[in-house]
Amino acid sequence: MDHRKAGLLDSEYEIICRELGREPNEAELRIFGVMWSEHCSYKSSKPLLGLFPKEGPAVLKGVGENAGVVDAGDGWGLAFKVESHNHPSAVEPYQGAATGVGGIIRDILAMGARPMASLDGLFFGNPDSRKTIFLSNGIVKGVGGYGNCVGVPTVGGKTFYDARYEDNPLLNAFCMGLVNAESIVSSQTAEPGNLVVLLGSKTGRDGIGGAAFASVELGEDTKASRPQVQIGDPFVEKLLIEACLEALENSLVTSMQDMGAAGITSSASEIAAKSGVGMILDLDKVPLREADMSAWEIALSESQERMLLIVLPEKLELVLSLGEKWDLDCAVIGKTVEGDRFILEKGGSVAVDLPASLIGGGCPEIRWPAITPANLANRQTFELENEILPSDLAESLLKLIGSPSLREKTWITRQYDSMVQVNTIQGPGAPLSLVRIKENGNIAAITMEALPWACQLDPFRGGYETMARSLRPLWVAGARHLGMTNCLNFPSPENPEQFWEFSEAVKGLAECCVDLGCPVVSGNVSLYNESAGLSILPTPLVCSVGLISSGESPLLPGNWKEGDILYLVGMDNAAIPASHFQVTCMGMLKGLPVPPSPEMERDFKERAILTAGKNVADSAIPILGGGLGIALCKEAISSGLGAEIQLGTPTLPAVSLFGEGGARALYAVPSVKAFEFLRIWKGFPVRQVGNVRGESLRLPRSTPLPIETLLKAWRGV
Numbered sequence: 001m002d003h004r005k006a007g008l009l010d011s012e013y014e015i016i017c018r019e020l021g022r023e024p025n026e027a028e029l030r031i032f033g034v035m036w037s038e039h040c041s042y043k044s045s046k047p048l049l050g051l052f053p054k055e056g057p058a059v060l061k062g063v064g065e066n067a068g069v070v071d072a073g074d075g076w077g078l079a080f081k082v083e084s085h086n087h088p089s090a091v092e093p094y095q096g097a098a099t100g101v102g103g104i105i106r107d108i109l110a111m112g113a114r115p116m117a118s119l120d121g122l123f124f125g126n127p128d129s130r131k132t133i134f135l136s137n138g139i140v141k142g143v144g145g146y147g148n149c150v151g152v153p154t155v156g157g158k159t160f161y162d163a164r165y166e167d168n169p170l171l172n173a174f175c176m177g178l179v180n181a182e183s184i185v186s187s188q189t190a191e192p193g194n195l196v197v198l199l200g201s202k203t204g205r206d207g208i209g210g211a212a213f214a215s216v217e218l219g220e221d222t223k224a225s226r227p228q229v230q231i232g233d234p235f236v237e238k239l240l241i242e243a244c245l246e247a248l249e250n251s252l253v254t255s256m257q258d259m260g261a262a263g264i265t266s267s268a269s270e271i272a273a274k275s276g277v278g279m280i281l282d283l284d285k286v287p288l289r290e291a292d293m294s295a296w297e298i299a300l301s302e303s304q305e306r307m308l309l310i311v312l313p314e315k316l317e318l319v320l321s322l323g324e325k326w327d328l329d330c331a332v333i334g335k336t337v338e339g340d341r342f343i344l345e346k347g348g349s350v351a352v353d354l355p356a357s358l359i360g361g362g363c364p365e366i367r368w369p370a371i372t373p374a375n376l377a378n379r380q381t382f383e384l385e386n387e388i389l390p391s392d393l394a395e396s397l398l399k400l401i402g403s404p405s406l407r408e409k410t411w412i413t414r415q416y417d418s419m420v421q422v423n424t425i426q427g428p429g430a431p432l433s434l435v436r437i438k439e440n441g442n443i444a445a446i447t448m449e450a451l452p453w454a455c456q457l458d459p460f461r462g463g464y465e466t467m468a469r470s471l472r473p474l475w476v477a478g479a480r481h482l483g484m485t486n487c488l489n490f491p492s493p494e495n496p497e498q499f500w501e502f503s504e505a506v507k508g509l510a511e512c513c514v515d516l517g518c519p520v521v522s523g524n525v526s527l528y529n530e531s532a533g534l535s536i537l538p539t540p541l542v543c544s545v546g547l548i549s550s551g552e553s554p555l556l557p558g559n560w561k562e563g564d565i566l567y568l569v570g571m572d573n574a575a576i577p578a579s580h581f582q583v584t585c586m587g588m589l590k591g592l593p594v595p596p597s598p599e600m601e602r603d604f605k606e607r608a609i610l611t612a613g614k615n616v617a618d619s620a621i622p623i624l625g626g627g628l629g630i631a632l633c634k635e636a637i638s639s640g641l642g643a644e645i646q647l648g649t650p651t652l653p654a655v656s657l658f659g660e661g662g663a664r665a666l667y668a669v670p671s672v673k674a675f676e677f678l679r680i681w682k683g684f685p686v687r688q689v690g691n692v693r694g695e696s697l698r699l700p701r702s703t704p705l706p707i708e709t710l711l712k713a714w715r716g717v
Contacts, residue, residue, distance in 0.1 A: 001026045001029055001030070003029060003033075006029045006030055006032065006033030007033040007034075007036075007037055008029075008032060008033055008036060011364070012032075012036060012363065012364065015362070015364060016032055016358075019355070019358055019362065020354070020358075024354075025351075025352075026296065027294070027295045027296040027299065027344070027351050027352050028352050028353075028354055030296045030300060031262075031265050031296065031299060031300065031352060031354070031359065032359070034261075034262045034265065034266075034300055035262055035265065035266065035269070035359050035360065035363070036362075036363040038493075038525075038527050038528065039261055039526075040261055040262055040266060041363035042525055043363050043364065043365050043366050044365075044366050044368060044493040044499075044525075044527060045488065045493075045502075045506075045525045045527075046365050047365060047367065048502070048503055048506040048507075049063075049506070049523070049525075051506060051507060051510035052506075052509070052510050052513060052519075052520035052523075053510070053513050053514050053517075053518075053519050053520065054519055054520055054521070055519055056070075056482075056483060056517065056518070056519035057071075058070040058071040058482040058483060058519075059071075059483060059519050059521055060077050060181060060184060061077075061079075061111065061184055061186070061521070062519065062520075062521045062522075063520065063521065063522060063523070064188075064274070065111065065186060065187060065188075065522070066081070066107045066108075066110040066111055066187060066257065066258060067079045067080060067081035067107050067108050067110070067111050067113075067177075067485075067521075067522050068080060068081065068483060068485060068520075068521020068522035069111060069113075069179060069181075069184055069521070070482040070483045070521060070545060071181065071482065072178070072437055072440065072442060072444065072482075072547060073437075073440050073442050073547065073549070073550075074439070074440040074442075075180065075181050075182065075440075076178060076179070076180060076181060076437065076439055076440055077113070077178070077179045077180070077181045077184060078113075078176055078177070078178060078179075078437075078444055078482070078545060079108050079111040079112075079113035079176065079177045079178075079179050079184075080108070080174065080175065080176040080177070080446075080485055080521070080522065080543070080545055081104060081107050081108065081174070081175065081485050081522040081523070081524075082104070082119075082121075082172055082173065082174040082448075082485045082486065082487045082522075082523070082524060082541065082543045083100070083103065083104050083107065083172070083173055083487060083524040084100070084170065084171065084172050084173075084487050084489060084524055084526035085097065085099065085100025085103065085171045085172075085173060086168065086169070086170050086171060086172075086489065086526050086529055087529075088100065088229045088230070089135070089138075089139050089142075089169055089170075089171040090135070090167070090168055090169055090531075091229055092138075092229040093134070093135045093136075093137075093138025093139045093141075093142060093169075094138040094139070094141055094142040094145070095142060095229050095230065095231055095232060096139070096142065096171065096229055097120075097138070097139040097140075097141075097142030097143045097146075097171050097173075098142035098143070098145055098146035098232040098234070099146075099207075099229070099230040099231070099232040099304055100142075100143075100171050100173040101118060101120070101142070101143055101146040101147050101150075101173050101175075101232075102146055102150070102232045102234065102237050102304055102305065103173070103258070103260045103304070104118070104173040104174065104175040105118070105150065105152060105175050105237065105241070106237070106240075106258035106259075106260065106305075106307065107175070107258055107260070108175045108176065108177035109177070109240075109241055109244055109245075109258065109307070110185065110187070110256050110257055110258045110307070111177070111179055111184055111185055112179045112180075112183050112184050112185035112245075112248050112256070113177030113178055113179035113184075114177050114178055114179070114241070114245055115150075115152045115175050115176070115177040115241065116152070116153075116176060116177050116178050116421060116423065116435060117152070117153055117154075117155045117175070117176045117423075117424075117433065117435045117444070117446065118147050118152050118153065118154045118155070118173065118174060118175050118176075119154065119155060119156045119157040119158075119173075119174040119433065119446060119448050119543065120143050120154065120157040120171065120172065120173055120174070121157055121158045121159075121160075121170065121171070121172035121173075121174070121448055121450060121487070121541045122136070122139060122140070122157065122158070122159045122160070122169070122170070122171060122412070123159075123160050123161075123162070123165045123169060123170035123450075123452070123489075123536070123539060124136045124159070124160075124161050124165055124169050125161070125162070125163055125164070125165045125166030125167070125169070126161070126163050126166060127161050127404040129166065131166060131167075132161075132166065132169075135169050136169070139169060139171055140411075140412050140415055141415065143171070143173070143415075143416065144415035144416045144417075145234070146232055146234045146237075147234075147416060147417065148234075148416065148417040148420070149234035149235055149238070150234040150235075150237045150238045150241070151238055151420050151421065152175065152420070152421075153416075153417055153418050153419060153420045153421055153423075153424055153427075153435075154413075154416035154417065154418055154428070155418050155424050155426075155427050155428065155433040155435060155446070156427065156428050156429075156430070156432070156433035156446065156447075156448060157174075157428065157448055158448045158449065158450060158541070159405065159409055159412060160405050160450065160452065161404035161405050162452060162453075162537060164452075164534065164535070164536050164537045165536055165537075166534065167531045167532060167534055168529045168530060168531055168534070168535075168536050170489050170526075170529065170536065170539060170541075172487045172489070172524075172541050174446075174448060174485070174543045176435070176444065176446060176545065178437060178439065183248060185248060185253065185255065185256050186255060187255055187256070187257050187270060187271050187274050187275075188255070188271075188274040188275050189254055189255045189275060189310075190254060190255045190271050190272070190275035190277050190310040190336050191254070191275070191277065191336065192277050192278075192336050192337050192338045193313070193335070193336065193337075194254055194255075194277075194310045194311060194312060194313075194335065194336040195310070195311045195312070195313055195316055195332050195334075195335055195336075196268065196279065196281060196308065196309075196310060196311075196332065196333055196334035196335060196336065197308070197309040197310075197311050197316070197319055197330060197331065197332055197333070198264070198286060198287070198306060198307075198308060198309075198329070198330070198331050198333050199240065199243060199244070199306070199307050199308075199309055199319075199322075199323055199328055199329070199330050200236065200240050200259075200305045200306035200307055200328055200329065201233065201236050201289075201303055201304060201305040201306055201328075201329065202287045202288055202289035202303070202329055203263075203264075203286050203287065203288050203289065203293070203298055203301045203303045203306070204288070204289045204290045204293075204301060204303050205290055205293065205297060205301060206229070206230050206231045206301070206302065206303055206304075207229065207230035207231075207263070207301060207302025207303060207304075208297055208300050208301050208302065230302050230303065230304050231303075231304065232304045232305070233304065233305055236304075236305040236328070237304070237305045239326045239327060239328055240305050240306075240307060240326075240328060242326060243322050243323065243325070243326040243328055244256065244307055244309075246322060246326075247309070247319060247322055250318065252311065252315045252318050252319050252322070253309050253310065253311060253319070254310045254311060254312060255271055255275065255309075255310035256307060256308065256309050256310065257270060257271050257307070257308045258306075258307055258308075259302070259303075259306040259307065259308060260302065261302065262300055262302070263299065263300055263301045263302050263303070263306075264281070264286070264298065264299050264300075264301070264308070264333075265299045265300055265359070266360075267308040268281060268308060268334070268342070269342050269356050269359045269360045270360050271308065271310060272336070272340075272342055272356035272360075273340075273356045273357050273359070273360040273361055274360075275336075276340075277336045277337065277338070277339070277356075278336065278337040278338060278339040278340055278341040278342065278343070278356060279334060279335070279336050279337065279341075279342055279343070279356065280334050280335055280337060280341070280343045280345065281333050281334035281343070281344050281345065282333060282334055282345045282346075283295055283298045283299065283333070283344055283345065283346040283351065284345075284346055284347065285331055285332065285333045285334075286298050286331065286333050287329040287331050289303075295344060295346040295351035295352065296351075298346075299344055299352065310336065316332065340355045340356050340357050341353060341354070341355065341356065342354050342355065342356040342359055366493075368493045368494060368496065368499040369496045369499065370496055370499045370500040370503050371496035371497055371500055372497070372500055373497040373500065373501070374497070379456070379457055379589075379590060380457060380458065380577075380590070380591060380592050381590060381591070382576075382577055382588075382590040382591030382592070384576055384591075384652070384655070387586065389586075389652065389654045390585055390654065392702060392703075393629070393653060393654065393657055393699045393700070393701070393702045394699055394702035394703045394704075394705050395702075396581065396585050396629075396654065396658065397629045397630075397633065397657070397697075397699070397705065398705070398709070398710075398713040399584060399585055400580055400581060400584055400585065400626050400629060400630060400658070401626070401630060401633050401710065401713050401714045402713040402714065402716055403580060403584045405580065405625065406580060406625060406626050406630060407714055407715070407716050408429075408714050408715045408716070409428070409429070410429075412428075413427075413428040413429060416428065423435050423436040423437075423438060424436075425443060425554070426554070426556060430556065430557065430558075431447070431473035431476070431477075431557065431621060431622050431624060432445050432446060432447045432473040432474060432477055432479075433445070433446045433447075434446075434477070434548075434554055440550060441550030441551070442547055442548065442549055442550050443479075443547070443548040443550075443552075443554060444545060444546075444547060445473075445474050445477055445479035445545065445546040445547065445548060445554070446543060446544070446545055446546075447470045447471070447473050447474060447542075447543065447544050448470070448541065448542070448543050449466055449469050449470035449541070449542050449543075449544075450466060450539055450540065450541040450542070451465055451466045451469065451578065451593075452536075452537035452538065452539045453537070453578040453579075453583060453589055454466070454577075454578035454593040454661075455501070455505050455537065455538040455539065455540065456501075456537050456538060456578075456589065457577055457578050457589065457590070457591060457592060457593055458504075458592055458593055459500075459501045459502075459504035459505035459508065459538050460504040460505065460507055460508040460511075461508060461592065461593045461594065461595060461596065462505060462508065462538070462578070462593055463504065463505035463506065463507065463508025463509040463512070463540055464508035464509070464511060464512045464596045465508075465593055465594065465596075465661055466508075466509065466540055466541075466542055467484070467508070467509045467512035467513060467516075467518070467542055467544075468512050468516065468596075468601055468663070469622075469624065470484065470542040470543070470544040471516060471518065471544050471546075471601075471605070472604070472608075472622040472663060472665070473622045473624075474544060474546035475546075475604065475605045475608040475609050476555065476608045476611075476612070476620050476621070476622045476665050477546075477548065477554045477555055477556060477612060477620075478548050478552060478553075478554050478555050478608075478609055478612025478613055479546030479547055479548045479554070479609075480546055480547060480609060481516075481518050481544055481545070481546040482545050482546055482547055483518060483519045483520070483521040483544075483545060484513065484518050484519070484520055484521070484542055484543060484544040484545070485520070485521060485522040485523050485542075485543050485545075486509065486520065486523040486524075486540060486541060486542045486543070487523065487524045487525075487526060487540075487541045488502070488505070488506065488523070488524070488525045488526065488540050488541075489526045489529055489536060489538075489539040489540070489541060490502045490505075490525075490526070490527050490529065490536070490538055490539070490540075491527070491528065491529050491530040491535030491536055492527065492528050492530055492535070493527050493528075495535075498535065498538075501538045502527075502538065505538050505540050506540070508596075509540055509542070511596070512596065512598075515596070515598035515601070515602075516598065516601055516602065516605070518544065552612075552613060553615070554612065555611065555612035555615075555617060555619075555620045556619070556620070557619055557620060557621035557634065557635055557638060558619060558634075558635065558638030558639055559618050559619035559638075559639060559668070560618065560619050560635055560636070560639035560641045560643070560668045560692045561618045561619075561639075561641075561668065561670065561692065562641060562692060562693060563670070563671060563691065563692060563693065564618055564619070564668040564669060564670055564671075564691070564692040565668070565669050565670075565671055565674055565688055565690075565691055565692075566632075566643060566645075566666060566667070566668055566669075566688065566689050566690040566691060566692065567666070567667045567669060567677065567678075567681075567686055567687065567688055567689065568623075568628060568664065568665075568666055568686070568687055568688075568689045569604070569607070569608075569664060569665050569667065569681055569684060569685065569686045570600075570604065570623065570662055570663050570664025570665065570684075570685055571600070571662050571663075571664070571685050572656055572685070572687075573594075573655075573659070573662075574594060574623075574627060574655065574659030574660055574661050574662055574664065575591070575592070575593050575594045575659055575660060575661045576591065576654075576655055576658070576659055577589075577590060577591025577592055577593055578591070578593045578660065578661075579626075579627060579658060579659060579660040579661075580625050580626045580627075580630070580658075580660070581626070581627065581629075581654065581658035581659075581660075585658075593660075593661055594660075594661030594662050597662065597663070600662070600663050600684075601663050603663075603684055604663035604665075604684070605663075607680055607681055607684055608620075608665060610680055611667070611677065611680055611681075614676065614680065616669060616673040616676045616677045616680065617667045617668060617669045617673070617677060618668045618669065618670060619635060619639065619667070619668040620665055620666070620667045620668070621634065621635055621665065621666050622664070622665045623660070623662075623664040623665060623666060624660075625660065626658065626660070627657060627658040627659050627660050628656065628657050628658070628659075628664075628666065628689070629657040629658050631666045632645065632666065632690075632697060633697065633710050633714065635666065635668070636697050636707055636710060637707060637710055637711055637714060639692075640695075640707060641692050641693075641694070641695070641707075642692070642693065642694040642695050642696040642697050642698065642704075642705075642706070642707060643690045643691060643692045643693065643694075643697055643698070644690050644691050644693055644694070644698045645689060645690040645697070645698060645699050645700065646688070646689060646690055646700065647689060647699075647700055648687070653700060653701075657699070666689075668692060695707055697710060
């Protein structure tokens with residue numbers, strides 16, 4: 001087999017031959033092709049990922065494990081991670097999305113945590129096209145079908161539409177679980193003399209080469225790629241979760257790894273390399289569901305619902321009995337040994353004999369050239385005073401709230417069970433999701449954010465704003481952030497202009513994390529998201545996790561009271577560039593997003609958390625997509641109350657109402673608490689923008705908008 005067909009560069013093949021002192025056989029070549037793929041090796045992104053801060057007072061386990069774990073208080077930890085399943089979802093939307101959910105759940109399980117909440121990030125093309133309708137229906141059904149059956153609530157997410165995702169939809173799956181801080185499982189604790197046990201489903205040919213498939217551009221004929229898409233069974237996953245947690249509860253497992261990309265090869269070689277041991281596996285002992293599978297097919301199969309357990313010999317019988325109890329295949333397939341050899345045997349002979357460290361950590365980094373895009377100056381050229389802004393604010397607001405990315409998403413969320421496990425306090429549709437930690441009374445707060453339009457105009461500012469915007473809803477609700485995970489979705493790094501965008505966006509994310517003290521505990525990189533010459537927008541997605549202490553109540557939106565005073569905190573000079581208003585109402589994407597302001601972000605954080613803790617506001621919502629206008633709409637609809645809005649005398653009311661960016665929030669404050677509220681925000685930009693009253697939203701010099709009119713526009717009826 002030619003090394004290029006395996007996906008290896010000439011230079012990579014030369015390194016392999018030099019390190020081995022020989023040419024690899026076909027099975028070994030295929031293993032290197034998958035393990036050194038972009039998806040598994042991060043060879044294009046490692047130098048950039050080093051910019052992220054990884055340490056913090058709340059970090060219990062960070063980058064390098066299956067998921068990060070942060071301190072949730074009183075001896076408990078929150079394990080969380082987000083990963084992409086983009087290519088599979090483009091080819092086979094239901095199974096691509098379903099197995100994406102299943103895979104991220106097993107990453108959390110591999111840390112010893114019980115999965116407790118999921119979120120999904122969905123990026124689709126033209127909402128009216130037949131292709132988008134087909135893909136979005138399948139992907140949403142896949143997310144719901146798997147999550148609902150396995151019993152993990154889907155408590156939130158993000159949905160975004162742009163024509164650039166027409167051929168390459170994105171499915172980013174997040175999961176969080178709860179683990180006893182003293183029982184966190186590591187993939188780095190195997191020792192020589194341990195047994196290697198495979199627990200879960202039988203191994204078949206589904207998903208073979210999936211990691212390599214995810215590391216190249218999609219071809220125009222996506223049907224040909226369907227063998228690379230895995231098939232999921234959520235009912236088996238549920239059994240697997242319970243079996244693994246019972247094994248951990250009884251201290252039967254030394255180490256554990258989920259079988260995702262590259263299957264047995266990845267999970268086994270990673271444990272071996274990280275633990276500093278060798279491993280010998282007998283592929284004839286792997287339970288199969290298909291006949292005549294070759295060594296490399298067994299080694300690289302990505303069949304779902306499988307975990308690799310490292311077990312002490314004296315505890316084997318108890319582990320095998322657990323498999324029988326939960327009706328799961330459970331087989332000893334190998335052992336750990338001294339040294340660095342990763343050996344696969346089949347039919348009584350050695351099929352693969354490689355250094356474990358070379359498979360998992362030997363892939364050379366690629367430093368692609370980065371060139372500023374030739375059209376960047378044109379992208380960023382925008383003079384607001386030269387543009388004709390709509391004069392009717394009410395008409396623009398209705399158009400915005402009915403636009404694809406901002407309108408109601410109940411067609412999606414009603415397919416998800418958001419209440420299973422009965423710990424959900426705030427589910428889909430809000431700026432953040434809240435989940436009760438019954439074990440200590442604290443509340444976990446989660447956000448998911450991405451700003452592709454801002455990253456397209458200025459990837460550094462867009463990356464910075466993405467990170468900051470993921471934190472603000474936590475602060476407004478009263479949560480202090482603990483850490484974040486990210487999924488970096490970009491097109492091919494081989495295009496110098498695209499690699500520049502990727503580099504700048506990561507730098508923006510990293511600088512914000514440093515400025516605001518938010519460690520990165522896990523993440524995923526998804527490159528080559530393009531086909532037939534159409535690349536996706538630069539789409540770094542961020543999930544941030546925070547904590548509200550027991551006894552404190554979160555400050556949430558949707559609770560306006562008649563007579564409340566509406567205050568806008570934050571600067572009024574938000575940006576029209578990259579806003580929903582610019583794209584939807586002005587029909588363009590040009591200019592510069594707001595520049596970073598770390599001092600203002602830190603000031604906003606402390607005042608927002610204090611406001612929530614002092615209970616001086618009835619309702620609060622961070623200013624996100626659509627600006628102040630959409631925040632007002634959502635509050636009015638959720639509260640069932642209108643408001644009289646006064647914007648003062650801005651030269652451009654549309655900017656005040658629809659601009660985006662910066663640390664800003666809208667508070668509804670009872671008049672008796674206004675003095676205390678203003679005392680908290682003294683020294684920070686704050687102004688009254690209206691009063692809650694009546695059943696219509698009344699904007700300056702505009703037709704009143706009854707709640708029913710807003711509701712119909714939001715629902716698209």
